[in-house]
Structures are given as C-alpha cells and as structure tokens.
Amino acid sequence: MGNLISLVGSLNVNTGQIAGDYIKGNPQMLLFGSASFSSSQYATAAAFQTALINATQLQRGSSGKLYPLPVIQGVTDKTVAAKEGTLGYGLIQKLLRSKPAYEFDLLAGSTLEQQLIKFDKKIIPVIILDDNNVFGGVKDASNNFSGANYLVSIEQKPYGDAQNVKTTKVTISIVDAHDFVENFAGVQAAISTTSIAGLNDVTLASISANTSNVYHISANVLSAIFGQSVNLASVFGATLASSSLWVAGTGTNYATTLAITSVALRSDGQGYDVTFDSTAFSGLSSGSNVIQLNLAAPSVLNAANVTGVEGVALLLSK
Amino acid sequence: MQYKNVGFNASWAAAHSFEEFAKQEAHHGFSEKELEDVYRKCCEMEKVAPRIEAKPVEAPKAEK
Numbered sequence: 591m592g593n594l595i596s597l598v599g600s601l602n603v604n605t606g607q608i609a610g611d612y613i614k615g616n617p618q619m620l621l622f623g624s625a626s627f628s629s630s631q632y633a634t635a636a637a638f639q640t641a642l643i644n645a646t647q648l649q650r651g652s653s654g655k656l657y658p659l660p661v662i663q664g665v666t667d668k669t670v671a672a673k674e675g676t677l678g679y680g681l682i683q684k685l686l687r688s689k690p691a692y693e694f695d696l697l698a699g700s701t702l703e704q705q706l707i708k709f710d711k712k713i714i715p716v717i718i719l720d721d722n723n724v725f726g727g728v729k730d731a732s733n734n735f736s737g738a739n740y741l742v743s744i745e746q747k748p749y750g751d752a753q754n755v756k757t758t759k760v761t762i763s764i765v766d767a768h769d770f771v772e773n774f775a776g777v778q779a780a781i782s783t784t785s786i787a788g789l790n791d792v793t794l795a796s797i798s799a800n801t802s803n804v805y806h807i808s809a810n811v812l813s814a815i816f817g818q819s820v821n822l823a824s825v826f827g828a829t830l831a832s833s834s835l836w837v838a839g840t841g842t843n844y845a846t847t848l849a850i851t852s853v854a855l856r857s858d859g860q861g862y863d864v865t866f867d868s869t870a871f872s873g874l875s876s877g878s879n880v881i882q883l884n885l886a887a888p889s890v891l892n893a894a895n896v897t898g899v900e901g902v903a904l905l906l907s908k
Numbered sequence: 909m910q911y912k913n914v915g916f917n918a919s920w921a922a923a924h925s926f927e928e929f930a931k932q933e934a935h936h937g938f939s940e941k942e943l944e945d946v947y948r949k950c951c952e953m954e955k956v957a958p959r960i961e962a963k964p965v966e967a968p969k970a971e972k
Contacts, residue, residue: 801935804935827913828910828913828915831910831913831914831915832910833915833916833920834915835915849917850917851916851917851920851921851932851933852914852915852916852917852933853915854913854914854915854936855913855914865932867920867932868932
C-alpha cells in the first residue's frame, strides 16, 4: 500500500499530454505595448491579424498602441538560473525559480535607435512572436490576451571593430516569472512579419512664408543624417493632396476645427499647398502658434493608401 | 474631389456658392470654367444643388 496520508491530490492537476501541443519556438519579433485583445479579437487568425495590425497603426500616445520592433536576428538566453541549495546529504532543494530573460540582436538604423532608446529601463508589456507563428503573452481573469511585463534594456549598436558582428541589443527580463508559465497564453496566427510594421514620424515644416490663407508645407520622414530624408510628396504625390488627409485646429488646445478647403501637390515637388477657409482665417488673431496643422490619423491615412506614417503636428503663425 | 493634383474639400464647396468657392480657390490658376466644373462635381458628390449665379446675357448688337 502506498502512503495514504498525502496532499498530492490537493495540487488539483492532471498530467495528460495533448498531442501536438505548442512548444515555445525561436522568437522572431517583439511587440511592445499595452494592447489587450478580447476573445472576439483572437477568435480567429483573421480577426487577430486585423486587431493586431490596427493596434500598430494607432496614433502616438494611444494607450493600446503596439510598437513592433525589427525582426530578430539572434538571441542569447540570459535567464537567471533557479537558485538551489543542497542539504548535508546531497538533497537538492530549489530555493527560487528561474527568471527568464533574453538578449535579442536587431538590425536598427540610427534613426530607429533614437526611438527604441525611449523604452530603455522601462517595464513594458511584450508580446513575443515565435517561429511557430504563435504570439506569446498572458491572459487575464477575463481571458483577454496581452503582453507580459518585462523590464526592457536597449543598447545601441556600437561602431564596428572589424572583428565581430555588432547589432542593436534589446534585452527583456520578465517581471513575474509566473507570466512565463502559469499565466502564459498564446494566439496562433500566420501573419507575415512584413505586414507588422511600425509607423514613421512625418515632420511637417513651412517651405516659405504663407500667402495669406495658403500655407506651403513640406512633409518629410527625417533621418539622423542631415540631408537624408524621405519626401512624402515624392512617395505619395497627389494621393496626399486630399483635404480629408490633413487636419487643422485653432483656439484652446487647437480644438476648434479650421476648415481646409484644398490641398495642392506643389509643382516643384517640395510638398503641399494647404488652403484654409479664408473667412475663418481672417477671423484669427495674428501671432505665433495660432494654427495647428497635422496629417490625419494613421487609420485615415491607411484607408487612403498613405501607409506607414504618422504626422507630427506643426504650429503655424498668422 | 481631386482635379489636376489639387484635392478640393467637396463638403466645403457644396456648402458655399460658386462665387465663394471660386474666390476661395482662385490661387490655383484654374480657369473659371475649370473651377465651375470642379464646383459642380463637388456638389454632385455631396448631393447638393449647385448655387451658381446666372451670368447676364449681353443683348445682341443690332446690325447696321
């Protein structure tokens, strides 16, 4: 007879193996951010793809925005091993469970590094996409899926030493080890990493002094290198010459809409001429920072095939 | 409503008379006929009747 005095049953588990069950693979991409997906949003792979990509296209400052990082090129397991102690006769007793941590090699340009460094030393929810097409994170009490909290470290790529390959290093260290096992949840969806891309900031600037209610605006994605930028007029041309793809406001917090009556693609290719309602414009007081001009929200731009960008608001004087 | 690389706010156009629209958008260098065509298309998009003042017709000159 075995030991009948046992509390093993109180563990309340079963240990049957599910054939074909998911086993964590090799990470392919990290997604930072506080996006939370309800059961209807991960009910199917197609629904999850829509919800995921929508989260990456939210405006800067949105609480549920997801920030996809470049595809991972290498990984080093930095997991802090479990702490063990031994009793006098050799019995090994675990004192503390291991704490998963990983260092990832990413290829990030200098301009992107300037954005990534903002995540340094912050606790960020992270969703990990692996090569089994599973997005790994956690589930909450309501069965919502989101990233697990990790402490993030960003280390810039150094200059080369002609000896070793150098990359940008992103290290994540899990805050609560339970999120790696007990709270772990995943969504399987075969989504190409190419379709999961972050947005680029578009810097708007005045090309020359305004002509009354007509402002001459350039729209460029700037890089860390002087003179190297992407001119949106070259990329999107007349597609961005649409009054519905620009927004302008005045007054307190620029909350009063200033109507844009037309947007013209300039013949010199430098940008766009934005025309404000002349009556409303005349009614504005003269001064600095009277008008806030920006591109419409990324979701609006995307619908018009102006993809991959988000404007940074420009304050205009009258 | 786009015309020759200029995106016009159809809603704004349709809410104004052609005279107001033409004055607002005169700086693009379009002819009056072109502006009228654009204006009419904006009104059509917004399902609004265009407000265009009839031009006075010159009386034909009598033959000598």
